[in-house]
Amino acid sequence: MSAVDRPFAPAGDDAVLPFAVEALDLRGRVVRLGPAIDTILGRHHYPPAVSRLLAEAVALTALIGTSMKFEGRFILQTQSDGPVSMLVVDFDAPDAVRACARFDAGAVAEAVAAGRDRPEDLLGRGHLAMTVDQGAHMSRYQGIVELDGRSLEEAAHGYFLQSEQIPTRVRLAVAEVLTRDPGHEPQRGWRAGGLFLQFLPDSSERTGHRDLHPGDAPAGTAASVEEDDAWVEAQSLAGTIEDDELIDPAVGAETLLYRLFHERGVRVFEPQPLVERCRCSRDSVKAMIASFSPAERLDMVENGRIGVTCEFCSTHYDFDPQEFETE
Incomplete structure:
Protein backbone atom coordinates (compact mmCIF):
# COMPACT_ATOMS: atom_id res chain seq x y z
CA MET A 1 0.00 0.00 0.00
CA ARG A 180 -7.98 29.76 19.38
CA ASP A 181 -11.57 29.15 18.37
CA PRO A 182 -13.24 31.83 16.24
CA GLY A 183 -15.22 34.22 18.40
CA HIS A 184 -13.74 32.96 21.67
CA GLU A 185 -10.82 33.92 23.87
CA PRO A 186 -7.66 31.78 23.50
CA GLN A 187 -7.70 28.81 25.85
CA SER A 203 10.18 -16.22 13.19
CA SER A 204 11.25 -15.67 16.82
CA GLU A 205 14.89 -15.83 15.72
CA ARG A 206 14.47 -12.41 14.12
CA THR A 207 13.58 -10.68 17.40
CA GLY A 208 17.11 -10.69 18.88
CA HIS A 209 18.47 -7.19 19.39
CA ARG A 210 21.30 -5.26 21.00
CA ASP A 211 19.46 -4.62 24.24
CA LEU A 212 20.07 -8.22 25.29
CA HIS A 213 22.31 -8.54 28.34
CA PRO A 214 25.83 -9.88 27.49
CA GLY A 215 25.64 -12.44 30.34
CA ASP A 216 28.99 -13.36 31.90
CA ALA A 217 31.05 -11.28 29.50
CA PRO A 218 33.40 -8.69 31.07
CA ALA A 219 31.84 -5.47 32.28
CA GLY A 220 31.21 -3.02 29.45
CA THR A 221 30.93 -5.71 26.78
CA ALA A 222 27.99 -5.13 24.45
CA ALA A 223 25.79 -7.93 23.19
CA SER A 224 26.83 -9.16 19.75
CA VAL A 225 23.29 -9.90 18.55
CA GLU A 226 22.49 -7.90 15.45
CA GLU A 227 19.07 -6.35 15.10
CA ARG A 277 -13.94 8.44 34.40
CA CYS A 278 -13.37 7.65 38.07
CA ARG A 279 -14.52 4.42 39.70
CA CYS A 280 -15.40 6.01 43.04
CA SER A 281 -18.99 6.44 44.27
CA ARG A 282 -20.71 7.37 47.50
CA ASP A 283 -21.67 3.73 48.07
CA SER A 284 -18.13 2.41 47.54
CA VAL A 285 -16.62 5.05 49.84
CA LYS A 286 -19.26 4.32 52.48
CA ALA A 287 -18.47 0.60 52.29
CA MET A 288 -14.77 1.36 52.71
CA ILE A 289 -15.42 3.46 55.82
CA ALA A 290 -17.72 0.78 57.24
CA SER A 291 -14.87 -1.75 56.97
CA PHE A 292 -12.95 0.11 59.70
CA SER A 293 -13.47 -0.55 63.39
CA PRO A 294 -15.60 1.88 65.47
CA ALA A 295 -12.42 3.22 67.11
CA GLU A 296 -10.82 3.85 63.73
CA ARG A 297 -13.94 5.59 62.45
CA LEU A 298 -13.96 7.76 65.55
CA ASP A 299 -10.46 8.98 64.63
CA MET A 300 -11.81 10.02 61.24
CA VAL A 301 -14.40 12.38 62.69
CA GLU A 302 -13.70 16.10 62.28
CA ASN A 303 -16.23 18.71 63.32
CA GLY A 304 -18.82 16.00 63.76
CA ARG A 305 -18.48 14.59 60.21
CA ILE A 306 -16.41 12.01 58.34
CA GLY A 307 -15.02 13.41 55.12
CA VAL A 308 -13.21 11.54 52.35
CA THR A 309 -11.77 13.05 49.17
CA CYS A 310 -10.97 10.79 46.22
CA GLU A 311 -7.32 11.11 45.24
CA PHE A 312 -8.16 10.46 41.60
CA CYS A 313 -11.06 12.79 40.85
CA SER A 314 -10.98 15.09 43.91
CA THR A 315 -14.67 14.40 44.65
CA HIS A 316 -15.41 14.98 48.34
CA TYR A 317 -17.80 12.68 50.20
CA ASP A 318 -19.29 13.73 53.53
CA PHE A 319 -20.92 11.36 56.04
CA ASP A 320 -22.68 11.56 59.36
CA PRO A 321 -20.88 9.13 61.75
CA GLN A 322 -24.28 7.85 62.87
CA GLU A 323 -24.71 6.27 59.42
CA PHE A 324 -22.21 3.61 60.50
CA GLU A 325 -23.72 2.78 63.87
CA THR A 326 -25.18 -0.70 64.14
CA GLU A 327 -28.24 -1.50 66.16
Missing part, protein backbone atom coordinates in the same frame (compact mmCIF):
# COMPACT_ATOMS: atom_id res chain seq x y z
CA SER A 2 1.22 3.50 -0.72
CA ALA A 3 -0.97 5.24 1.85
CA VAL A 4 -2.92 4.62 5.00
CA ASP A 5 -5.66 2.05 4.45
CA ARG A 6 -8.45 3.63 6.56
CA PRO A 7 -11.74 1.69 6.65
CA PHE A 8 -12.95 3.63 9.70
CA ALA A 9 -13.68 7.23 10.59
CA PRO A 10 -10.64 9.26 11.74
CA ALA A 11 -9.60 8.52 15.33
CA GLY A 12 -9.59 12.11 16.63
CA ASP A 13 -8.75 13.06 20.21
CA ASP A 14 -9.09 10.82 23.26
CA ALA A 15 -8.61 7.65 21.26
CA VAL A 16 -6.06 4.95 20.56
CA LEU A 17 -5.55 3.93 16.93
CA PRO A 18 -4.12 0.42 16.38
CA PHE A 19 -2.14 -0.17 13.20
CA ALA A 20 0.09 -2.64 11.40
CA VAL A 21 2.98 -2.23 8.98
CA GLU A 22 3.13 -5.71 7.55
CA ALA A 23 6.17 -5.05 5.36
CA LEU A 24 8.19 -4.39 8.54
CA ASP A 25 6.43 -6.96 10.77
CA LEU A 26 5.24 -4.13 13.01
CA ARG A 27 2.21 -3.79 15.22
CA GLY A 28 1.56 -0.54 17.00
CA ARG A 29 -0.73 2.06 18.46
CA VAL A 30 -1.02 5.83 18.43
CA VAL A 31 -2.74 7.68 21.27
CA ARG A 32 -3.96 11.27 21.18
CA LEU A 33 -5.30 12.80 24.41
CA GLY A 34 -7.02 16.17 24.55
CA PRO A 35 -10.07 16.92 26.74
CA ALA A 36 -9.59 13.75 28.80
CA ILE A 37 -6.05 14.57 29.94
CA ASP A 38 -6.91 18.24 30.39
CA THR A 39 -9.78 17.25 32.70
CA ILE A 40 -7.58 14.90 34.73
CA LEU A 41 -4.84 17.48 35.23
CA GLY A 42 -7.25 20.38 35.70
CA ARG A 43 -8.85 18.69 38.69
CA HIS A 44 -5.58 18.47 40.58
CA HIS A 45 -3.81 21.76 39.87
CA TYR A 46 -0.42 20.09 40.01
CA PRO A 47 2.76 22.04 39.21
CA PRO A 48 3.38 21.94 35.43
CA ALA A 49 6.35 19.57 35.78
CA VAL A 50 4.23 17.07 37.72
CA SER A 51 1.36 17.43 35.24
CA ARG A 52 3.66 16.68 32.31
CA LEU A 53 5.01 13.56 34.01
CA LEU A 54 1.56 12.27 34.96
CA ALA A 55 0.27 12.92 31.43
CA GLU A 56 3.14 10.81 30.04
CA ALA A 57 2.11 8.02 32.40
CA VAL A 58 -1.52 8.28 31.25
CA ALA A 59 -0.50 8.12 27.58
CA LEU A 60 1.70 5.09 28.25
CA THR A 61 -1.07 3.36 30.19
CA ALA A 62 -3.56 3.98 27.38
CA LEU A 63 -1.18 2.50 24.82
CA ILE A 64 -0.59 -0.66 26.86
CA GLY A 65 -4.00 -1.06 28.47
CA THR A 66 -5.97 -0.93 25.21
CA SER A 67 -3.74 -3.65 23.73
CA MET A 68 -4.91 -6.17 26.32
CA LYS A 69 -8.04 -8.14 25.51
CA PHE A 70 -9.55 -8.64 28.93
CA GLU A 71 -12.26 -7.47 31.25
CA GLY A 72 -10.80 -5.79 34.28
CA ARG A 73 -8.18 -3.21 35.10
CA PHE A 74 -4.64 -2.36 34.05
CA ILE A 75 -2.74 -0.31 36.61
CA LEU A 76 0.54 1.50 36.09
CA GLN A 77 2.24 2.68 39.28
CA THR A 78 5.62 4.12 40.16
CA GLN A 79 7.21 4.30 43.60
CA SER A 80 10.49 6.12 43.79
CA ASP A 81 12.73 8.41 45.83
CA GLY A 82 12.50 11.41 43.50
CA PRO A 83 10.50 14.62 43.96
CA VAL A 84 7.53 12.78 42.44
CA SER A 85 7.33 9.75 44.71
CA MET A 86 4.29 8.07 43.15
CA LEU A 87 2.26 8.02 39.96
CA VAL A 88 -0.88 5.89 39.67
CA VAL A 89 -2.84 5.44 36.45
CA ASP A 90 -5.86 3.14 36.51
CA PHE A 91 -7.27 1.90 33.18
CA ASP A 92 -10.67 0.23 33.52
CA ALA A 93 -11.30 -1.77 30.34
CA PRO A 94 -12.45 -1.05 27.77
CA ASP A 95 -12.12 2.73 27.84
CA ALA A 96 -11.98 4.51 31.24
CA VAL A 97 -8.86 6.09 32.71
CA ARG A 98 -8.09 8.00 35.89
CA ALA A 99 -4.80 9.13 37.42
CA CYS A 100 -3.11 10.90 40.32
CA ALA A 101 0.35 11.75 41.64
CA ARG A 102 2.08 12.23 44.98
CA PHE A 103 5.00 14.59 45.23
CA ASP A 104 7.05 16.87 47.46
CA ALA A 105 6.11 20.38 46.34
CA GLY A 106 9.31 21.92 47.72
CA ALA A 107 11.53 19.31 46.09
CA VAL A 108 9.72 19.73 42.76
CA ALA A 109 10.17 23.52 42.91
CA GLU A 110 13.89 23.13 43.69
CA ALA A 111 14.34 20.64 40.85
CA VAL A 112 12.60 22.93 38.36
CA ALA A 113 14.64 25.95 39.49
CA ALA A 114 17.85 23.93 39.02
CA GLY A 115 16.82 22.69 35.57
CA ARG A 116 16.38 19.11 36.80
CA ASP A 117 12.79 18.70 35.65
CA ARG A 118 13.20 15.89 33.14
CA PRO A 119 11.03 12.81 33.84
CA GLU A 120 14.05 10.82 35.00
CA ASP A 121 15.05 13.61 37.39
CA LEU A 122 11.59 13.85 38.93
CA LEU A 123 11.17 10.09 39.28
CA GLY A 124 14.58 9.27 40.70
CA ARG A 125 15.19 5.65 41.67
CA GLY A 126 12.59 3.06 42.52
CA HIS A 127 10.37 0.84 40.43
CA LEU A 128 7.60 0.84 37.85
CA ALA A 129 4.89 -1.78 38.31
CA MET A 130 2.30 -2.82 35.74
CA THR A 131 -0.60 -4.86 37.09
CA VAL A 132 -3.38 -6.70 35.28
CA ASP A 133 -6.39 -7.31 37.53
CA GLN A 134 -9.13 -9.41 35.90
CA GLY A 135 -11.39 -9.52 38.94
CA ALA A 136 -11.87 -11.32 42.22
CA HIS A 137 -11.97 -14.81 40.70
CA MET A 138 -8.86 -14.44 38.53
CA SER A 139 -5.17 -14.25 39.44
CA ARG A 140 -3.50 -10.86 39.29
CA TYR A 141 -0.42 -10.49 37.14
CA GLN A 142 2.24 -7.93 37.96
CA GLY A 143 5.44 -7.04 36.16
CA ILE A 144 8.06 -4.80 37.76
CA VAL A 145 11.00 -2.96 36.26
CA GLU A 146 13.56 -0.72 37.94
CA LEU A 147 13.47 3.05 37.74
CA ASP A 148 17.17 3.76 37.93
CA GLY A 149 17.33 7.27 36.57
CA ARG A 150 15.39 6.34 33.44
CA SER A 151 12.41 8.04 31.83
CA LEU A 152 9.04 6.31 31.47
CA GLU A 153 9.85 5.63 27.82
CA GLU A 154 13.09 3.89 28.74
CA ALA A 155 11.47 1.99 31.61
CA ALA A 156 8.78 0.71 29.24
CA HIS A 157 11.47 -0.55 26.85
CA GLY A 158 13.09 -2.40 29.75
CA TYR A 159 9.77 -3.82 30.90
CA PHE A 160 8.90 -5.42 27.56
CA LEU A 161 12.44 -6.69 27.07
CA GLN A 162 12.43 -8.25 30.54
CA SER A 163 8.88 -9.57 30.80
CA GLU A 164 7.90 -10.41 27.24
CA GLN A 165 11.18 -10.29 25.30
CA ILE A 166 9.47 -8.33 22.54
CA PRO A 167 11.46 -5.54 20.86
CA THR A 168 9.44 -2.44 21.72
CA ARG A 169 9.78 1.28 21.28
CA VAL A 170 7.69 4.01 22.87
CA ARG A 171 7.52 7.72 22.13
CA LEU A 172 5.65 10.06 24.48
CA ALA A 173 4.99 13.79 24.28
CA VAL A 174 3.09 16.25 26.47
CA ALA A 175 2.52 19.99 26.30
CA GLU A 176 0.17 22.72 27.42
CA VAL A 177 -1.04 24.35 24.23
CA LEU A 178 -2.94 27.50 23.34
CA THR A 179 -6.02 27.03 21.16
CA ARG A 188 -4.82 26.86 27.35
CA GLY A 189 -5.18 23.11 27.63
CA TRP A 190 -3.04 20.02 28.15
CA ARG A 191 -2.47 17.53 25.37
CA ALA A 192 -0.58 14.25 25.30
CA GLY A 193 0.34 11.78 22.61
CA GLY A 194 2.30 8.62 22.14
CA LEU A 195 3.48 6.00 19.69
CA PHE A 196 3.91 2.32 20.61
CA LEU A 197 5.80 -0.03 18.27
CA GLN A 198 6.46 -3.76 18.60
CA PHE A 199 8.43 -6.00 16.27
CA LEU A 200 6.48 -9.25 15.84
CA PRO A 201 7.89 -11.32 12.97
CA ASP A 202 6.73 -14.89 12.34
CA ASP A 228 16.83 -7.29 12.21
CA ASP A 229 16.93 -4.81 9.34
CA ALA A 230 13.16 -4.30 9.47
CA TRP A 231 13.31 -3.40 13.17
CA VAL A 232 16.26 -1.08 12.59
CA GLU A 233 14.26 0.71 9.91
CA ALA A 234 11.19 0.95 12.13
CA GLN A 235 13.19 2.48 14.99
CA SER A 236 14.85 4.91 12.62
CA LEU A 237 11.47 6.06 11.32
CA ALA A 238 10.07 6.41 14.84
CA GLY A 239 13.09 8.54 15.73
CA THR A 240 12.10 11.12 13.12
CA ILE A 241 8.89 12.05 14.94
CA GLU A 242 8.88 15.46 16.56
CA ASP A 243 7.08 15.91 19.87
CA ASP A 244 4.72 18.47 18.37
CA GLU A 245 3.56 15.92 15.77
CA LEU A 246 2.36 13.65 18.57
CA ILE A 247 0.24 16.34 20.21
CA ASP A 248 -0.72 18.77 17.43
CA PRO A 249 -4.54 18.70 17.06
CA ALA A 250 -4.08 19.56 13.39
CA VAL A 251 -2.04 16.38 12.79
CA GLY A 252 -4.35 13.39 13.10
CA ALA A 253 -3.12 9.93 14.00
CA GLU A 254 -3.71 8.76 10.45
CA THR A 255 -1.68 11.65 9.06
CA LEU A 256 1.17 10.86 11.42
CA LEU A 257 1.20 7.22 10.34
CA TYR A 258 1.17 8.23 6.69
CA ARG A 259 4.18 10.48 7.25
CA LEU A 260 6.06 7.63 8.88
CA PHE A 261 5.16 4.60 6.81
CA HIS A 262 3.69 5.69 3.46
CA GLU A 263 6.55 4.04 1.57
CA ARG A 264 5.92 0.71 3.31
CA GLY A 265 2.15 0.87 3.61
CA VAL A 266 0.23 0.94 6.86
CA ARG A 267 -3.12 -0.56 7.79
CA VAL A 268 -5.20 0.94 10.59
CA PHE A 269 -7.90 -0.70 12.65
CA GLU A 270 -10.95 0.58 14.46
CA PRO A 271 -10.06 3.39 16.91
CA GLN A 272 -10.60 2.69 20.60
CA PRO A 273 -12.11 5.69 22.43
CA LEU A 274 -10.92 6.79 25.86
CA VAL A 275 -12.85 8.63 28.55
CA GLU A 276 -11.83 10.22 31.82
